[in-house]
Ligand SMILES: Nc1ncnc2c1ncn2[C@@H]1O[C@H](COP(=O)(O)OP(=O)(O)OP(=O)(O)O)[C@@H](O)[C@H]1O
C-alpha cells in the first residue's frame with residue numbers, strides 16, 4: 001500500500017456551549033490514499049462536516065476545541081497557526097462546501113471568486129488568472145464560461161452555484177478534495193456529470209477524495225473505502241464491498257436494510273434512510289457512558305452496551321481494514 | 334438604471350413640494366411679527382406698513398406661497414428682513430464653511446469608526462472591544478459644547494497650537510483653513526463616529542460569521558485579503574446607509590459646534606433666522622436642508638445598489 005496523503009488519528013472536536021462542552025467528533029481516525037475515494041456517511045448532525053472543517057482550522061476559534069492528529073503530506077495540521085495553514089488550504093486540501101447558497105459571496109462575481117482561488121498561492125497576472133477561471137468553469141460543465149464568469153451568485157441556479165464551488169475547490173490543484181454533499185443540490189444527470197468529472201480529475205492527478213454524503217447509492221458507485229459515523233464516532237468502516245456485503249454494526253445494517261434501489265427516481269434527500277430510522281441520536285453535551293447507539297439499537301442492548309463504549313476492532317473473517325464498534329458482531333458474517 | 338434615477342428624481346420633487354408647503358406653513362404660523370422685530374423700537378407706523386407691503390406680507394398666504402416658490406425656482410429666495418441682503422447670497426456665502434466642516438467631520442467619524450469597529454468585532458470581549466464600547470458610549474453622551482470648550486481650553490489656550498475659532502476660506506489660505514477646521518471637525522465627528530463605531534462592529538461581526546468568509550479562508554487567501562474583500566466589502570453595504578444619514582445631519586448644520594467655534598455655517602445662520610423671525614432666510618435655509626437630505630438619500634440609494642448587486646434598479650429601492 002502507498003503512503004497515505006492524509007492521515008487522521010483520534011480526532012476530537014468539542015464546542016463550548018452554554019450547556020457545556022458538546023462532544024461533536026469523538027476519536028475519528030482514517031487514512032486517505034492518493035487517488036482513493038473515502039466516503040463518510042452518517043445522519044445529519046453526526047459530525048461529518050465539523051470533522052473535516054477541523055482539519056483546515058476552519059471552525060470558529062475560541063468556540064471549537066480540536067485535539068488529535070491529522071498529518072497531510074508529512075505535516076501536522078492540528079494546532080498549526082493560521083498563517084502556516086494557508087499554503088495547505090486550497091492548494092493541499094480543497095473543499096467543496098455543503099451550502100452553495102451561502103458559501104459564495106453575494107457581492108462579488110463568481111469569476112472573481114474563482115480568480116481569488118487561482119491567485120491565492122502565488123503571483124499570476126490578472127488576465128492569466130481570469131483565463132484559468134474560465135477554463136475551470138468550462139471544466140465543471142458551465143456553458144458559456146466567459147459571460148457566466150461575470151455573473152453574481154444570485155443570477156445562477158443552485159446547480160450552477162454548486163459547480164462554481166467545485167471550480168473554486170479545484171483551482172488550487174489540491175492533493176485531497178473534500179466534497180461535502182457536493183451533489184446534493186443537483187439533479188440526477190448533473191450529479192452524474194459532476195461525479196464523472198471529479199472521478200476523471202482524481203485519476204489524472206491521483207487526488208484523494210473525501211466524499212461526504214447521505215446518498216448511499218452514490219457511495220456504492222464511487223467509494224473505495226467507507227466510514228460510517230454515528231454521534232461523532234466511527235461505528236464501522238471498511239471497503240465498499242465489505243461494508244455493503246457484510247455490514248456488521250446494527251446501525252450500518254439498519255442503514256443498508258432500508259437502502260433504496262440505486263435507480264430510485266426520488267431525490268436523495270427524500271429517500272434518505274439515515275434519518276428515517278426510528279429514534280434520535282444522543283445529545284452531544286451529555287453523551288451516554290456506553291455505546292451511543294444503545295438507545296436505538298434493535299439487535300441487542302444489554303448492560304455492557306449501556307456502560308462501556310465498544311472499541312473499533314477488526315472483524316473476524318474480513319480484511320483488517322474492515323472494523324466495527326460493536327460487542328455483538330453477528331456470527332459468520 | 335436611467336429609468337430608476339428618473340423615477341427617484343420625480344419622487345424627490347414631489348417630496349420637495351410637500352416639504353416646501355410644510356416649511357412655509359410652519360414659518361408663517363409661528364407667532365411673532367418679523368417686521369416689528371426687524372424695526373425694533375425705531376420706525377413709525379408708516380414705515381412698518383410700507384415694509385409689510387414690500388415683503389408681500391399683506392397678501393393671502395396661498396398667494397405668498399406661490400410667489401415664494403415661483404421665484405425660488407429661478408434662484409431667488411427673497412430678501413432677508415433683517416439684513417436686506419438676498420437670501421440666496423447669504424446662503425451661498427455660508428456653503429463653503431458648512432461643506433468644509435461636514436466633509437472633515439465625516440472623515441473624522443470614519444477614521445474613528447472603521448478601525449475601532451473592525452478591531453472590536455475581530456476580538457469581541459477583548460480589551461479593544463471594551464475600549465470601543467466605552468469610548469463610543471462616552472462619545473455619544475459627552476455634550477459637544479463641553480467637548481468643544483475643553484478642546485479650546487487645551488489646544489488653543491494651554492498649548493496654543495490651534496486657533497480658538499473662526500473660519501478662513503480654503504482659497505484664501507489652505508493652511509489656516511485646515512488649522513481652523515481641525516477642532517470643530519473633531520468635535521462634530523466624534524458623535525457621528527461613535528454611532529458608526531457600533532454599526533461597523535455589528536456589521537463586521539455579522540460578515541465574519543458568514544459561510545462565504547469561510548470559503549475565502551479555505552481557498553488559502555491571505556487573512557488581509559479575506560478581511561478586505563469578504564468581510565469589510567460586505568460590511569460596507571449597510572454602513573453606506575448610516576454614513577449617509579450622518580453626512581446629511583452634518584451638512585444641515587451642527588449648530589452648537591458652529592456656535593462654540595464661531596464657525597460661519599448654515600446651522601448658525603438658521604438659528605439666527607429663527608430668533609429674528611427672518612421668514613425668507615429661514616424658509617430658504619430649511620428648503621436647502623430638505624434638498625440636501627433628498628440628494629444624500631438618492632446618492633446613498635444609488636451607491637447601495639452599486640455595492641450590492643442583489644438590489645436591482647428595476648424593483649426600485651427595495652428598502
Ligand atoms: N459553531 C458551533 N457551535 C456549536 N455546535 C456546533 C457548531 N457547529 C456545528 N455544531 C454542531 O455540531 C454537530 C455536527 O454538525 P455537522 O455539521 O458536522 O453535522 P453533519 O454530519 O455535517 O450533518 P449534515 O448531514 O446535516 O451536514 C451538530 O450537532 C451541530 O449542531
Ligand SMILES: [Mg+2]
Pocket residue numbers: 048049050098180
Ligand atoms: Mg454537514
